[in-house]
Amino acid sequence: MPGMRIGRKVIEQAQFVCERVAETARLMVGVPDYEAYVTHRKALHPSLPVMTYEEFFRERQDARYSVSNGRMRGCC
Amino acid sequence: MTLREKLTWGGVALLGALSFAIVALARGESVNAAWLVVASTCIYFIAYRFYAVFIADKVFGVDAKRLTPAYRRNDGLDYVPTNRWVLFGHHFAAIAGAGPLVGPVLAAQMGYLPGTLWILAGVVFAGAVQDMTVLFLSTRRDGKSLADMIRAEMGPVAGAIGAVGVLLICIIVLAVLALVVVNALKGSPWGTFTVACTIPIAIFMGIYCRFIRVGRIGEMSVIGVALLLLSLVYGRTVAETPEIAVWFDLSGPDLALLVIAYGFVASVLPVWLLLAPRDYLSTFLKIGTILLLAIGIIIVRPNLEMPALTKFIDGTGPVWSGSIFPFLFITIACGAVSGWHSLIASGTTPKMIENENQIALIGYGAMLMESAVAIMAMIAACVIHPGIYFAMNSGGAAIGTDVVAAAQTISNWGFAVTPDMLTQVANEIGEKTILSRTGGAPTLAVGMATILSAFLGGKVLAAIWYHFAILFEALFILTTVDAGTRVCRFLIQDIVGNVIPSFRATESWVNTIVGSALSCLLWGYFLYAGVIDPLGGIWTMWPLFGTANQMLAAIALVLCTVVLFKMKKQRTAWVTIVPTVWLVICTVTAGLEKVFDPDWKVGFVANANRFADALAAGKVLAPAKNVGEMSRIIFNNYLDAGLSLLFAIIVVAVVIFGIIEVIKALGSPKDTTHEVGGALAAGE
Numbered sequence: 001m002p003g004m005r006i007g008r009k010v011i012e013q014a015q016f017v018c019e020r021v022a023e024t025a026r027l028m029v030g031v032p033d034y035e036a037y038v039t040h041r042k043a044l045h046p047s048l049p050v051m052t053y054e055e056f057f058r059e060r061q062d063a064r065y066s067v068s069n070g071r072m073r074g075c076c
Numbered sequence: 077m078t079l080r081e082k083l084t085w086g087g088v089a090l091l092g093a094l095s096f097a098i099v100a101l102a103r104g105e106s107v108n109a110a111w112l113v114v115a116s117t118c119i120y121f122i123a124y125r126f127y128a129v130f131i132a133d134k135v136f137g138v139d140a141k142r143l144t145p146a147y148r149r150n151d152g153l154d155y156v157p158t159n160r161w162v163l164f165g166h167h168f169a170a171i172a173g174a175g176p177l178v179g180p181v182l183a184a185q186m187g188y189l190p191g192t193l194w195i196l197a198g199v200v201f202a203g204a205v206q207d208m209t210v211l212f213l214s215t216r217r218d219g220k221s222l223a224d225m226i227r228a229e230m231g232p233v234a235g236a237i238g239a240v241g242v243l244l245i246c247i248i249v250l251a252v253l254a255l256v257v258v259n260a261l262k263g264s265p266w267g268t269f270t271v272a273c274t275i276p277i278a279i280f281m282g283i284y285c286r287f288i289r290v291g292r293i294g295e296m297s298v299i300g301v302a303l304l305l306l307s308l309v310y311g312r313t314v315a316e317t318p319e320i321a322v323w324f325d326l327s328g329p330d331l332a333l334l335v336i337a338y339g340f341v342a343s344v345l346p347v348w349l350l351l352a353p354r355d356y357l358s359t360f361l362k363i364g365t366i367l368l369l370a371i372g373i374i375i376v377r378p379n380l381e382m383p384a385l386t387k388f389i390d391g392t393g394p395v396w397s398g399s400i401f402p403f404l405f406i407t408i409a410c411g412a413v414s415g416w417h418s419l420i421a422s423g424t425t426p427k428m429i430e431n432e433n434q435i436a437l438i439g440y441g442a443m444l445m446e447s448a449v450a451i452m453a454m455i456a457a458c459v460i461h462p463g464i465y466f467a468m469n470s471g472g473a474a475i476g477t478d479v480v481a482a483a484q485t486i487s488n489w490g491f492a493v494t495p496d497m498l499t500q501v502a503n504e505i506g507e508k509t510i511l512s513r514t515g516g517a518p519t520l521a522v523g524m525a526t527i528l529s530a531f532l533g534g535k536v537l538a539a540i541w542y543h544f545a546i547l548f549e550a551l552f553i554l555t556t557v558d559a560g561t562r563v564c565r566f567l568i569q570d571i572v573g574n575v576i577p578s579f580r581a582t583e584s585w586v587n588t589i590v591g592s593a594l595s596c597l598l599w600g601y602f603l604y605a606g607v608i609d610p611l612g613g614i615w616t617m618w619p620l621f622g623t624a625n626q627m628l629a630a631i632a633l634v635l636c637t638v639v640l641f642k643m644k645k646q647r648t649a650w651v652t653i654v655p656t657v658w659l660v661i662c663t664v665t666a667g668l669e670k671v672f673d674p675d676w677k678v679g680f681v682a683n684a685n686r687f688a689d690a691l692a693a694g695k696v697l698a699p700a701k702n703v704g705e706m707s708r709i710i711f712n713n714y715l716d717a718g719l720s721l722l723f724a725i726i727v728v729a730v731v732i733f734g735i736i737e738v739i740k741a742l743g744s745p746k747d748t749t750h751e752v753g754g755a756l757a758a759g760e
Contacts, residue, residue: 020159020162023159025165025293025294026293027158027162029293029352029355029356029359029360030424031291032152033156037152037153037156039152044150054290054291056291058290058348061347063153063154064347065352065355067563067565
């Protein structure tokens with residue numbers, strides 16, 4: 001049924017857009033994509049430990065607001 | 077370009093020109109804001125399609141095959157290749173803030189046209205070019221910060237001057253933004269209650285997200301926003317219950333001391349407790365409100381009540397002092413060109429960009445969005461009656477403190493308004509008075525309430541919308557106060573650390589407390605001086621803030637120009653030379669006029685002398701009430717004069733360093749930049 005196929009395609013596209021919006025919202029507050037981090041660690045540093053999402057979140061939260069290593073956040 | 081594309085762009089240009097003509101040539105009758113929206117949108121599209129793409133391809137020569145830092149140093153944390161639209165959103169959220177919302181509101185005292193022209197011309201030729209160029213430079217240097225790039229490309233002395241400049245702008249920005257909050261909340265129990273509630277709400281969210289449901293940002297933000305709205309609605313009850321209201325009905329000086337104390341305490345607390353959750357709330361609320369306002373303007377299409385030009389283009393305006401040149405270009409910084417953005421464009425964004433060919437979209441495009449926000453702020457300020465606009469934005473010394481006197485003064489200026497109108501607006505928004513609510517935020521809130529209540533809720537909800545707008549501005553300004561105090565502390569530690577090395581250790585509690593106290597003392601001093609200033613504080617302080625911001629933009633643009641010359645691209649370097657020259661002229665003229673102008677309304681020294689002469693003659697000059705206040709006004713004016721002079725000197729010094737580097741670069745036969753990566757590094 002071509003109708004259903006188009007319907008599924010629309011849903012998939014909507015899902016894709018929603019995921020990107022959520023990703024943008026998270027990045028706006030300084031938390032990058034966790035899955036990208038896991039993929040990266042597994043691919044390039046398979047022998048090293050991977051942070052859990054909780055550890056990852058805390059690490060990112062602290063990093064966003066530390067100003068000591070040249071991080072500056074603007075305001076206007 | 078195909079014929080079809082040519083026709084499309086021709087159409088866009090024609091539509092833009094037509095709308096612009098309607099906006100610019102209207103005299104006498106009020107113009108619909110929709111024309112302004114259409115005109116600016118067309119200009120943005122054309123500027124992006126032709127100018128931004130030209131800069132990326134022909135000036136920078138971006139290389140789509142060159143690895144960006146996100147790939148070169150991918151660590152899954154700081155350096156992550158990120159989808160361009162996601163990164164666009166991130167970058168826009170980082171640059172958008174209080175500046176583009178406040179500046180245009182203040183500039184509206186000259187009518188909507190001068191400010192609008194500068195917002196559009198400024199963004200296309202200066203602001204967006206600066207953001208994009210700094211992003212390009214940082215991307216080619218593994219995401220180095222502005223200060224590091226100045227040091228590397230222009231030498232350590234220029235780097236040190238730049239660092240002092242950044243510290244100064246930090247102090248002034250914090251003082252002015254805190255002043256905006258204080259002016260919006262003084263004598264407003266509803267607003268003060270709601271804003272005070274954000275502290276326990278944020279702390280709850282902080283604990284929730286750190287320990288109870290770790291990292292569930294979405295869920296936590298929904299709960300936070302719901303609690304905020306609850307406190308917003310309950311605020312009305314607080315304001316109407318005298319026994320509770322008295323606790324939240326505070327004077328300006330009291331609020332100033334509270335904000336300073338808040339800045340100190342917040343900046344020594346762990347970030348996850350207060351700063352992070354507040355930042356999440358304010359970021360989401362900011363984006364949401366901007367979208368809501370955009371939708372509101374498109375649906376309501378209000379008329380602009382403010383004339384295209386007012387008589388205050390001669391520089392006698394009550395909102396801020398000074399003539400169009402250079403002070404209009406100082407008043408609207410963010411939205412046209414903002415030095416702050418150079419710090420962000422060399423911050424996290426270059427570490428995440430996927431490909432150099434996205435620099436135009438993210439650097440130039442996000443700044444165009446910010447400019448659109450400034451245009452919306454201008455519209456919001458101009459849809460309210462001019463009489464009400466001036467009642468809100470003039471200090472008590474200019475219009476008096478009761479509605480009858482204020483209405484008379486403002487009507488004499490040529491903006492007919494009755495005392496009843498002033499009282500009625502105050503009633504509608506649930507406040508006791510609207511007189512002298514300087515700082516832009518309350519005016520913007522009235523404008524937003526007018527627009528939003530026209531399509532959501534009608535007059536019944538106007539008071540809620542007003543306090544929502546105040547809440548949203550106060551929320552992100554207080555986030556800035558917290559984060560900015562930390563930045564300030566770090567800069568002070570870095571500078572003092574040159575003399576006392578142990579002061580650099582950021583882990584030390586003593587250093588943290590001393591550093592935070594010092595930075596709060598610095599910006600707090602200017603805040604307090606602004607709050608007790610009878611001319612409304614903003615009148616004196618905003619030009620100082622604008623000069624500082626444009627000074628930083630000038631420094632960033634000098635760096636951009638130097639690097640273009642070093643890359644042997646001197647033939648197209650005019651794209652940054654033109655805005656650099658303009659900003660240097662503006663900031664230096666403004667700085668010098670602020671010091672030496674014989675008119676006391678413009679020149680700080682002239683004003684100080686006016687008081688000193690009166691003091692010598694044994695007189696007490698209004699607004700001072702006694703000799704002590706006289707001496708304080710004299711001191712503050714000399715201090716402000718000193719700062720203005722310093723800004724001018726910093727700009728001139730950086731320009732001299734820039735010229736030296738440009739001459740050196742011209743003498744060298746080959747590229748002398750300090751880029752990393754690229755073809756040479758391909759074997760790394």
